[in-house]
Each structure stands twice: as structure tokens, then as C-alpha cells.
Amino acid sequence: MEIISGGVTAPKGYKAAGIYAGIKKKKKDMALVYSVVPAKAAGTFTTNLVKAAPVVWDMKIVQEYGAAQAVVLNSGVANACTGALGVENNEKMAAFMAEELGLKKEEVLTASTGVIGNQLPIEIIAEGCKLLKKELGEDAEHAGLAAEAIMTTDTCSKQYAVSFEIGGKAVTIGGMSKGSGMIHPNMATMLGVITTDLAISRELLLTAIREDVKDSFNMISVDRDTSTNDSLLILANGMAGNEEITEKGEAYDSFVKALHKVTTELAKMMAADGEGATKLFECSVVGADTKEQAVILSKSIITSNLVKTAVYGNDANWGRILCAMGYAGVAFDPDKVDLYVESCAGTLKLVENGMATDYSEEKATEILKQKEVKAVADIKSGSFQATAWGCDLTDKYVYINADYRS
Amino acid sequence: MEIISGGVTAPKGYKAAGIYAGIKKKKKDMALVYSVVPAKAAGTFTTNLVKAAPVVWDMKIVQEYGAAQAVVLNSGVANACTGALGVENNEKMAAFMAEELGLKKEEVLTASTGVIGNQLPIEIIAEGCKLLKKELGEDAEHAGLAAEAIMTTDTCSKQYAVSFEIGGKAVTIGGMSKGSGMIHPNMATMLGVITTDLAISRELLLTAIREDVKDSFNMISVDRDTSTNDSLLILANGMAGNEEITEKGEAYDSFVKALHKVTTELAKMMAADGEGATKLFECSVVGADTKEQAVILSKSIITSNLVKTAVYGNDANWGRILCAMGYAGVAFDPDKVDLYVESCAGTLKLVENGMATDYSEEKATEILKQKEVKAVADIKSGSFQATAWGCDLTDKYVYINADYRS
Structure with missing residues (x-):
């Protein structure tokens, strides 16, 4: 497996666009990911009882057809809590x-992301769709524009791509995602689109x-708030030319590893x-x-406000982690817990058997x-483990959230 | 029932003290509540698996004896995650x-509150106990000093007292509590001591x-972090002279109402x-x-960081509440939810049947x-209700928590 540059247009047969349509005041606000041939489609979605209109739409398509050829996304308006009109606008x-x-x-x-409760400005969306079609391109730059157009309070766009081989054929996976607040995915993320040229069965x-x-x-959290709009979509258009994967085995495992x-x-x-x-705070x-x-x-550790503020303050306040x-x-x-902190500056054991070691506060802060x-x-009982990712609370x-809508 | 001034010394037969012993740098750090006669004692305690030494001690006493005559409290050191030495020091x-x-x-x-992981400075505690005895007093001023001595990041001390009658006898209940961070009680609060001169059975x-x-x-939350030290203790010394309450009925109900x-x-x-x-944010x-x-x-509403920051920003971002x-x-x-905001400035319906009403943002902000x-x-389904209390996230x-220990 090789890490390559680019995003959703890295695999064969995908084009993308990111434009300014006029939903937001200034920034790009509509994106399109398009496969030149029909693709298998799957997705995972928010478990929030309050589901945005696009989530309901996608769940139906993924379940009933398991195929799609395009994903149109907007940022600025979430189209959640918008009733029958919201459903109509999404359609x-x-x-x-x-x-x-x-x-x-x-x-x-x-897919939509932004303020909950507002209706989509449907005439702007209509014009935006025309422009998206016109601006479609298959190079990395276009993937980048799409990744940029789905940002809300994100400070940078998020893309990743890898390539690997299956049966002598080069297969590529590309992805983009956004999500900065209301992030506590449960069965999905805020918004993510993954593309691949792999041939694989829908199931x-x-x-x-x-x-x-x-x-x-599902192992990340920014603020423990599970969004109404979480959607992770994946398209697989088969253009890599590999023999279609229809059962678990070596080829499937290669894909799973690269996807992961x-x-x-x-x-x-x-x-x-x-x-x-x-x-970034990993635990x-x-x-x-x-x-x-x-x-x-x-x-529980990465979502604790007290742990998160201590991380912000570079304070090895390990009691909050045990708490x-x-x-x-x-x-x-x-009474059996050992606790370590690690970064590029080193590793330090703070706690042994539930009590503080004689560690250096200075080193811990560094x-x-x-x-x-x-x-x-390390809870020293069995052999299972898990890793979660969060961030500090600052x-x-x-400021961002006391003032989001204004 | 009458609301009266004072705190833990308001009922008959209680004395209190609050002093500076030297656990903290400057502020008062030890308190004592004392009943001049033996009192029935009960309590509720943290459900956190990591329990501070004083919590374990109190749970045992309440369960085995159901009686006590004094509560000694310190602030500055929580005596949690302190192993066998912590247990010994608490004893x-x-x-x-x-x-x-x-x-x-x-x-x-x-009862102890403060930084987790540090050992009690036992010589300071020993001297502190002597001073506490010397400083005991039965007036409101002494109750106030005790309430002050249990504060950590609290900005004000917390006391309350009421009196009422049972069978012609005046009964009084007084209380003090502290707790400003790591507040998400589950079966108890951070630290609370309630005193009453009521005669009532232990059960x-x-x-x-x-x-x-x-x-x-259990209906309040500051930061969703359930502390290792949560303890609510109640002493009932019987000095009101009422006939001891030994079964539920009118007298018990009067007590429950006043206690509440x-x-x-x-x-x-x-x-x-x-x-x-x-x-204060009530929901x-x-x-x-x-x-x-x-x-x-x-x-769920009062603990959402996104709701709490919106409340701080005076922003009627109701979508976060529905989320x-x-x-x-x-x-x-x-699709059936109605949502209102209320304060001394008025009441406003923001949402009807899951969608925004045509409310005035200006009025909402006011x-x-x-x-x-x-x-x-109002979820318009049945006839049950509940109220929870929280606060805004600022x-x-x-700042307080990124820098708590320094």
C-alpha cells in the first residue's frame, strides 16, 4: 500500500468540483463528486433520532439500490429540522x-452541513448545480476544491488517498471529509465521501x-455532540479492472486495510x-x-471536558483521566492502572497501580x-485494546460556538 | 415552611467552624460540623468506580452505624487515587x-475535595483539627465560615435553611455545599452537608x-464529569423535640418537602x-x-457543550437543543416538539412541531x-416531566481548568 497525494479524484473515473453558489456569505459552499460510470454505493449514517433530510434520502438509496453515480453536497445549511419542505428541497x-x-x-x-433549522435556498442550489457540472474536473486540484467547499468551521480541508494492488491491478481509494464541531460520530462521521475504482459487490x-x-x-469526538447530519458515503466504480470481490478473502482484506x-x-x-x-489528543x-x-x-477519556482542558494547559493532571x-x-x-503520556518529546509513566509515580512535571509538560x-x-487485565482520538478544549x-450564527 | 437565613448551625444543637490550616496557599481549607448530641446519619455518594478514601469511610459508617456526631472536611486535596496511605491518612x-x-x-x-492524586498533609490536618475544635461556634457566622472553607473554584459559598412545624414543634433544616467543576452528580453531589434537629429513624x-x-x-451538571469525591451527608439530631418519625405519613411528607x-x-x-x-440554565x-x-x-440538553456555548452567546440556536x-x-x-425559552424578560416559542416559528431573534436574545x-x-406525548439545571460554557x-493545579 502506497500513500499518494490527492483525494476523491485519485481513483480512476472520478471527477469533482467545488464552487461558490451563494449559500454562505463568501466561501465555497457546494461540491460534487461524480463517477463517469455507475458505482456501487454504501454508507453509514447518524444515529441521532433527529435526522437531516439528506440523511433520510441517502439511507433509502443505499438500502434500496446500493448504487449511485454522484454525490452533491452543500455547506452553510444543514437542512435538518426543516419538515416536509426540507424533504422536498433535498429531493x-x-x-x-x-x-x-x-x-x-x-x-x-x-449531503448538507451547517446551521440546523434553516431551509435550503433552492434557487441558489439550482444555479449551483449548473455551475458544478460546468466546473467538473478529474485532477487533484478539483478534488481539493470539493474538499474545501464542504468546510464549515474547519480550518483546513481534509483529503487522503492510497493505492494498492489486487490480482496485479492497481486499485486506488481517495477520500475527503469535514467536521469541526458537533462531532461525536456514532455509526458515521459528519460528512465524508470515499471513492474507489475497486470492483466489489454491493454487500x-x-x-x-x-x-x-x-x-x-466512530472513535473520534470533538464535543460529544452527535450531529443530525453525519454521513459517510463510499462509491466503488470498478474501473480498476480487478476481478469483482464477491467474498471475503485475501483481496477483501487488502481493500479493508487500505480503506482503514x-x-x-x-x-x-x-x-x-x-x-x-x-x-490532536490520542488515547x-x-x-x-x-x-x-x-x-x-x-x-470516556477523550470526551471529558476536564481532561481536554488539562491537555490544552499542558497539565499532566492524570487524576482527571482516572476519574x-x-x-x-x-x-x-x-488500583491496577498504569498510565503513560507520549509524544515526539518522549514517553513518561505518570501512574503505576493507580498511584502517582515520582515523575518530573517538567518532562510531562514538555x-x-x-x-x-x-x-x-494499561488496565492490566486482558489482551484487548482500543484507540480514540479527540482534541483539547480551548x-x-x-468563542466559535457562542457566536456561530452571527 | 419558612425560608430562614443561616446554614448548618440553623437547627438546634449544631456548631460549626471554618479555618485556614495550611493545605492551600492562602484560603480557608478545613471545616467542621458538629452536633452536640449523637445524630442519625445518612448519605449518598459518587457512583464513580474510583472512590476517594473519605467516600469509602463514610459509606461504611452510614451503612454500619447510621449515626455520627461530626463531619470534618478539607479542601485543596481530594485524597483520591492515593492508595493504602490515603486510606490511612483519612482514618x-x-x-x-x-x-x-x-x-x-x-x-x-x-470529606475531601481538591486535586486528585496528592496525599493529605497529615501534620497540617492534625493541627487543623485542634484549631477547628477551638473555633467551633453555633451562630450563623460560624456556619458561613464552614461553608467558605470547603470552596475550591467556587466563587461564592452556598448555604440554605428552612424551618417548618411537625406536631407543634419547630423543625429546622440547614445545609451547605460546594462544587464548581467536575460536577455531574450521580447519586450525590460534590460535597454537601445537611443538618436538621428533626427526630427521625435512621431508615x-x-x-x-x-x-x-x-x-x-442528581439533576445538575456543570461539565458531565462525575467526581471521585461526591458526598451528600445528612445529620438529624432529634433536638427539635418532635415525636420521632418512624413511618411515612404527614410528618414525613412535611420533612421531605422542606428537605427538597x-x-x-x-x-x-x-x-x-x-x-x-x-x-444558570434550567431545562x-x-x-x-x-x-x-x-x-x-x-x-442531555443541559450537558451539551454546543447548547451551553449558545446560552453563553445569548444565541437562540434551538437546533442544538433538538440535536x-x-x-x-x-x-x-x-416532529411534535414545541420549544420555549423563558426568563424574567419574557417567554418565547421558538419551535412548534419540530420547526422554527416566526420568532423575533431580538426578543430571544433579550x-x-x-x-x-x-x-x-414539550414533546406532547404523555404527562411526565423533569427539570435539570446547568450553566453556560465560557x-x-x-482558563480555570487549563491551569487548575498551577
């Missing part, structure tokens, strides 16, 4: 885009993405670019009795000062 | 205080406090004084099918600008 967005591309509307997936594509998110997008690299890197980029964040819980126990404990483990709701022996920091909690997060 | 603290008061150590309850005292916290302390007034007011004071908070969910559903939904309800994990129909604001979500919360 219109798909229809406008389909018309431009010569497709049926059921071949167009949709296995869905299986792969469903399994994958458990260890990638793309989703994990995108997920980490989202966590690192959490609203107001100054650093692994090891020595667990079950995977589930490790997942619950690691997520967050203690209220997570799963059993473990606090480790925590880096852009990527990690905590490892005054800037408060 | 010493009880023993020192018992010796000064001429009691057995098992008649002294303990009913425990029942009353256990039932009460469900609607008072004290606990609710203390809980609201804690929420309003959450770390960095500028306002009621009404029209629920069950009490549990209303509790889960109202707590927080949607991921709470209980069923309801989003309502949200007040020191106490309320949201009411840049000051971040």
Missing part, C-alpha cells in the same frame, strides 16, 4: 444535479464500511482540526478484558506541549 | 478530630435523602456557580411518557441575556 437538489448530469435523481446522493462494500467506522470515525488507512487518517485530521483545537486503553470495555474507557475512566460505566480495577499527544492507560471553541 | 483525620471532640473515630464522617432518613437527590443534586427545598436551592446555586459560568422537558425519558432528555434531544438515546417524535434562563421542551471555564 429537488438531487433532481437538479441529476438533470445536469443526465442521471435519474435516485442516482444522486446528497461487501457495505460490510467493509460498516466494520471500518467502528475503529475510525484512509478513514483513520481522515478521522484523525477531523479530531486534530476540532473547533478551536490546538492539538489508547490496553490490557482490557474486551474490545467494548477498551472502547468505552478510551472514549473519567471511573465514571465510564464499565468495571476495572483502579511531552504535552507537542501538536500530537497520546495517553495510554477558549477558541467557546 | 487519621477522623481520629484526630474525634480525639479533640471526645468521640470515637467512627462517629466522625470525613427513613436514608430513604428521604436517597429519594431526594434524584430530583435535586434546601437541596434544590443548594443544587441550583452549584449549577449557577459552575466554573466560569455567567448564568424542563414536559409531556413525556415517563419520568425517566424526561430526565434523560433534560440532562441534543435526538442523540439522548430515548425515543420521541422530533430573554437569553438574563442571569437565569430556562428552556422548556472561555473562563477553559
Whole structure:
């Protein structure tokens, strides 16, 4: 597997566009990802009971058809809590885009992100779809414009791509995602689109993405708020020319491994670019009795406001980590916990058997000062582990969210 | 029932002291509440798996004896994650205080709050116990000093007292509490001591406090972090002279009602004084099918960082409230929800049947600008309701917690 530059247009047969349509005041606000041939489609979506109109649309398409040829996305308006009119507007967005591309509307997936409660400005969307068609391009620059157009409070666009071989054929996976606040994915992420030229059955594509998110997008959190719009979509158009993967085996495993690299890197980029964040905070819980126990404990740590502010302050306030483990709701022996912090500045054992070691606060602060920091909690009971990614909680997060709509 | 001034010394037969012992750099750091006669004792405690040494001590005393005559408290060091030495030091603290008061150590309850992981400075504690004995007083001023000595990042001390009659006898309940960060009580609060001169059986005292916290302390949250030290203790010394309450009935109901007034007011004071908070944020969910559903939904709203920052920004960003309800994990129909905001500046319906009304943003901001604001979500299904209390999330919360130990 090779990490390559580019995003959703890296695999064969994909084009993309990112434009300014006029939904936001100034910034790009509409994107299109298009496959030149029909593609298998799968997705995972928010578990929030309040689902945005595009989420409901995509869930239906993925379930009923498992195929699509385009994804049209907008930022600025989430089209959530918008009632029957919101559903109608979403369908219109798909229809406008389909018309431009010569497709049926059921071949167009949709995604929206932005303020909840506002209706889509449908005339702007109609014009935007025309412009998107006109601006389509298959190079890396166009993928970059699409990734940029789905940003809200993100400070940078997020793309990743890898290539690998299956049966002598080069296969590529590209992806883009966005998400900076209201990030606590549960079965999906804020918005993510993955493209691949792999030939794979619809069923296995869905299986792969469903399994994958458990260890990638579902393991990140910025603010514990599970969005109404979380959608991760994947298109597979088969243009790599490999023999279609129809059962689990070596070829499927190669794909899963490459897919996981793309989703994990995108997920980490989202966590690192959490609203107001100054650093990526990774947490692994090891020595667990079950995977589930490790997942619950690691997520409890990265979502604690007190842990997150301590990380911001470069303060090795390990008591808050043990506290967050203690209220997570799963059993473990606090008197057996070892705790380490790690970064490019070194590794330090802060806690042994539930009590402070004689560590150097100075060294701990130096480790925590880096852009990527990690905590490892060893509960010394079994052999399972999990890793979760979050970010620090800063005054800037408060400013951004106290003032989001104005 | 009459609201009276004062705190833990308001009922007959109680004395208190609050002093500077030297655990903290400057501020008062030890408190004592003492009943001149033996009192029935009950309590509720943190559900965090990581329990501080004083919590373990108190749980044992309340369960085995159900009686005590004093509570010694310190702030600055939580005595949590301190191993066998922490347990020993806690027992010493009880023993020192018992010796000064001429009691057995098992008649002294303990409570600690502050940094997790540090050991109690036991010589300072020993001297502190002597000073506490010397400084005991039964007037309101002494209750105030005790309330002050248990503060950590609290900006004001928290006391409340009421009196009422049972069978012609005046009964008084007084209380104090602290808690500003790591507040998300589950079966108890950070630290709270309630005193009463009521005569009541040990069993009913425990029942009353256990039932009460469900609607008072367990309904507040500052930062979703359930502390390692949460303890709510209640002493009842019988000096009001009423016939001892040994079964549920009119007298018990009068007590429960008065107790609830004290606990609710203390809980609201804690929420309003959450770390960095500028306002109290109350949330009621009404029209629920069950009490549990209303509790889960109202707590999900007040604990959402995105809702809390919007409240700070006086921004009627109601979509975040519906979003927080949607991921709470209980069923309801989003398309039936009505949502109101309320304060002394008026009431405004923001959402009807899941969609925005044509409300005035200006009016909404005016309502949200007040020191106490309320949201009411009517899910129009059943007849149950619940109220939770929280606060806004501000840049000051971040400053306080990024820099707590330094």
C-alpha cells in the first residue's frame, strides 16, 4: 500500500468540483463528486433520532439500490429540522444535479452541513448545480476544491488517498471529509465521501464500511455532540479492472486495510482540526478484558471536558483521566492502572497501580506541549485494546460556538 | 415552611467552624460540623468506580452505624487515587478530630475535595483539627465560615435553611455545599452537608435523602464529569423535640418537602456557580411518557457543550437543543416538539412541531441575556416531566481548568 497525494479524484473515473453558489456569505459552499460510470454505493449514517433530510434520502438509496453515480453536497445549511419542505428541497437538489448530469435523481446522493433549522435556498442550489457540472474536473486540484467547499468551521480541508494492488491491478481509494464541531460520530462521521475504482459487490462494500467506522470515525469526538447530519458515503466504480470481490478473502482484506488507512487518517485530521483545537489528543486503553470495555474507557477519556482542558494547559493532571475512566460505566480495577503520556518529546509513566509515580512535571509538560499527544492507560487485565482520538478544549471553541450564527 | 437565613448551625444543637490550616496557599481549607448530641446519619455518594478514601469511610459508617456526631472536611486535596496511605491518612483525620471532640473515630464522617492524586498533609490536618475544635461556634457566622472553607473554584459559598412545624414543634433544616467543576452528580453531589434537629429513624432518613437527590443534586451538571469525591451527608439530631418519625405519613411528607427545598436551592446555586459560568440554565422537558425519558432528555440538553456555548452567546440556536434531544438515546417524535425559552424578560416559542416559528431573534436574545434562563421542551406525548439545571460554557471555564493545579 502506497500513500499518494490527492483525494476523491485519485481513483480512476472520478471527477469533482467545488464552487461558490451563494449559500454562505463568501466561501465555497457546494461540491460534487461524480463517477463517469455507475458505482456501487454504501454508507453509514447518524444515529441521532433527529435526522437531516439528506440523511433520510441517502439511507433509502443505499438500502434500496446500493448504487449511485454522484454525490452533491452543500455547506452553510444543514437542512435538518426543516419538515416536509426540507424533504422536498433535498429531493429537488438531487433532481437538479441529476438533470445536469443526465442521471435519474435516485442516482444522486446528497449531503448538507451547517446551521440546523434553516431551509435550503433552492434557487441558489439550482444555479449551483449548473455551475458544478460546468466546473467538473478529474485532477487533484478539483478534488481539493470539493474538499474545501464542504468546510464549515474547519480550518483546513481534509483529503487522503492510497493505492494498492489486487490480482496485479492497481486499485486506488481517495477520500475527503469535514467536521469541526458537533462531532461525536456514532455509526458515521459528519460528512465524508470515499471513492474507489475497486470492483466489489454491493454487500461487501457495505460490510467493509460498516466494520471500518467502528475503529475510525466512530472513535473520534470533538464535543460529544452527535450531529443530525453525519454521513459517510463510499462509491466503488470498478474501473480498476480487478476481478469483482464477491467474498471475503485475501483481496477483501487488502481493500479493508487500505480503506482503514484512509478513514483513520481522515478521522484523525477531523479530531486534530476540532473547533478551536490546538492539538490532536490520542488515547489508547490496553490490557482490557474486551474490545467494548477498551472502547468505552478510551472514549470516556477523550470526551471529558476536564481532561481536554488539562491537555490544552499542558497539565499532566492524570487524576482527571482516572476519574473519567471511573465514571465510564464499565468495571476495572483502579488500583491496577498504569498510565503513560507520549509524544515526539518522549514517553513518561505518570501512574503505576493507580498511584502517582515520582515523575518530573517538567518532562510531562514538555511531552504535552507537542501538536500530537497520546495517553495510554494499561488496565492490566486482558489482551484487548482500543484507540480514540479527540482534541483539547480551548477558549477558541467557546468563542466559535457562542457566536456561530452571527 | 419558612425560608430562614443561616446554614448548618440553623437547627438546634449544631456548631460549626471554618479555618485556614495550611493545605492551600492562602484560603480557608478545613471545616467542621458538629452536633452536640449523637445524630442519625445518612448519605449518598459518587457512583464513580474510583472512590476517594473519605467516600469509602463514610459509606461504611452510614451503612454500619447510621449515626455520627461530626463531619470534618478539607479542601485543596481530594485524597483520591492515593492508595493504602490515603486510606490511612483519612482514618487519621477522623481520629484526630474525634480525639479533640471526645468521640470515637467512627462517629466522625470525613470529606475531601481538591486535586486528585496528592496525599493529605497529615501534620497540617492534625493541627487543623485542634484549631477547628477551638473555633467551633453555633451562630450563623460560624456556619458561613464552614461553608467558605470547603470552596475550591467556587466563587461564592452556598448555604440554605428552612424551618417548618411537625406536631407543634419547630423543625429546622440547614445545609451547605460546594462544587464548581467536575460536577455531574450521580447519586450525590460534590460535597454537601445537611443538618436538621428533626427526630427521625435512621431508615427513613436514608430513604428521604436517597429519594431526594434524584430530583435535586442528581439533576445538575456543570461539565458531565462525575467526581471521585461526591458526598451528600445528612445529620438529624432529634433536638427539635418532635415525636420521632418512624413511618411515612404527614410528618414525613412535611420533612421531605422542606428537605427538597434546601437541596434544590443548594443544587441550583452549584449549577449557577459552575466554573466560569455567567448564568444558570434550567431545562424542563414536559409531556413525556415517563419520568425517566424526561430526565434523560433534560440532562442531555443541559450537558451539551454546543447548547451551553449558545446560552453563553445569548444565541437562540434551538437546533442544538433538538440535536441534543435526538442523540439522548430515548425515543420521541422530533416532529411534535414545541420549544420555549423563558426568563424574567419574557417567554418565547421558538419551535412548534419540530420547526422554527416566526420568532423575533431580538426578543430571544433579550430573554437569553438574563442571569437565569430556562428552556422548556414539550414533546406532547404523555404527562411526565423533569427539570435539570446547568450553566453556560465560557472561555473562563477553559482558563480555570487549563491551569487548575498551577
